[in-house]
Amino acid sequence: MAFPTRRRVVTTALATAAAGTLIPLRTAIASEAPPARIHRPLLHAHAHNDYLHSRPLHDALAQGFTSVEADIFLVDGELLVAHEATDLDPARTLSALYLDPLLARVRANHGTVFRDDRTPVQLLIDIKTDGVAAYAELDRQLRRHRQMLTSFQHGRVRPGAVTAVISGDRAARAPMEAERTRYAFYDGRLDDLGTAATASFIPLISSSWTGAFGWLGTGPIPPAEREALRAITAAAHREGQRVRFWATPDVPGPEREAVWAELLAAGVDHLNSDDLAGLARFLHSHGRHAR
Template identity: 25%
Template sequence: MLKSVTYSKVVSSVFLLLCFYYILLVFSTDNNSGKGFWKEINDGWWNDDDINVSLEDSTKIQPIIGGLSGIKLLRYFNDNLDYLNKHIPKHFHPYNNNYNQGNTTNASSNKVVVSSYYDLFWKFILSNKLDTQSMIEVLTRDVDPLNSVHSHNDYWRALPLFDALLHGVNSVEADVWLVEDYDNTTLAVGHNNLYLNPEHKNLKKLYLDPMVYMLNEINHDNNVTYGMFYNSPETTTFLFIDFKSEDSVKTYNVLVESHLSTISRYLTYRRGTPSNDGTIENTIVWKPITIILTGNYPDLHGHEDEMLKPYIFFDIDFDDFTSKEAAIQILKEKRDAVLITSSSMSKLIASCYSNSEDYESYSGIRKLPFYPREMAHFEIRCIKNKINIAHEVNLETRIWGVPEWPIHIRNTLWKQQYNELNSNFLNTNDLDAIIAF
């Protein structure tokens, strides 16, 4: 009898344990309605407001991101890639190429637009924002634009343009190559023409399409245009387009005719006003996007006036500013279509030594790159003189090619540029470091 009772207790205990284990298994296993109770608790996804929201019943996965924006939103996305990839509805897809419509309904949910990672980020934002929200609000609601940072080689990032916006950076850069394939002409984006991917990485898909998609959401009045920072809608975003191809004139024509002409309402432009002496004075009308051509762009001096569109601006080298008069002459040749001037650190340093009688023995430095070190007092005085000239003719400055390693040297050079040279833009590849600077 005792053995029978003991046996019954053992069986009952085992049965209860199995039931308990089964309950845990049900709540902790992935299924169609979510990620699993315990896993959501541990990952911090569980929210009382989410209890009645399932992916089967809703086209939104919200309120998952809540009040996140900027780099917090980016970190959240990166920390939950596996879950998002499994559960974001497939019908959410990045923009198509229709600037005017700006909808996603015609895009194939299976076709990669840029990359799997990039496309997932778009789906993540689209599937989380409320119908009354714009992408700009979701991305930059709590982001203040820095206005003094340039995202160098921005196209190298996993999220071109978006990474910069989420960090508050309003100046980005894309290297473009003219790629002609039968009747299809594309401005591919990349550092080296051997590794271009024109179908997925081109100027439209990485920059112009997402910019216009976001701007179309918030600009319904043709008389007013708002930019890409929610808390600072008047702030423009500079898009530097670095010409790489030998045929710069054709690259320019393709850029203007096939890429920019249809979106001119969003582009900063020059408005000519006759002055009392009969000359034309240019007034800058700021818009959400400011186009700056740099690199191997064509010299339009002497070409027909219609070639130089009012929304095109040129990047020139302020190392050539030997005097204010010289700067004014250069601007006349560019028909005053200049807002920002750029020069390399190595060229500026070499120029300082080669133009100084006291340092004739250092003229050979012109052939050498600027090695990682802080600038000497003489170099600071020399470069600052040229920056002052640029400022006198109402131009902003940017120095590229500044060493970014070792870190302590990079930080010192940033301080010298910002505090001593008064250069307007810090050129960097490391956005996380610059916002912590």
């Protein structure tokens, strides 16, 4: 099966697509008000660059998001959360912002992230540099939090309240594949579809939307691109894998909603956004909550 490999130069106005979004992050974050109540889990909601919100993790969970993303750098033996090296803060560690609060919630809720709801949460961890060394430290920290984590042991997956999926620096793949017991899984790419790597190692297939498709929500999606999109999701789902696209339009308006609707119709599992409230409203309006 031939999947799209379209590559094009992105204009200055769309330059942030390389980071996985088409909306200025400050605008998206500033427009959000703290949620008044915890919403039902949203199966398709992925908080891209989650750590840039005023309350990392907690804002997303309060909106019902079931997937959050954190970028990490290994600095002096610690995993710091930031998008750029210039933004590093020794107080903003992966444990402090994500692992410890998630474990506290799981303990408080007797084994689940969401109270009275067993919907699992995905923690997508994007390693920005030093993949092998960063994963070694990450593996150590994940093992400290293994009580809540989905694991791979003795050749099978054991579900947990939180599933850690490792993305970013591809050098982390080799040490992960070599482990007989893992507390994390790998974020694949379109090239991994149909290969020997199964869902027990690669449960998620991610790709840049603008790297594979040209349609950005204006007018109807070209039939060939719709067919290609549905072929991708069908191929992944046959293998028990989920699909996510980053760099989808994220400026509020009909174009963004058109792309999101097309992704849902094609069976894409995670919609990627920095606008928590906007994506939550869209998914609720389409009845895409857990129950």
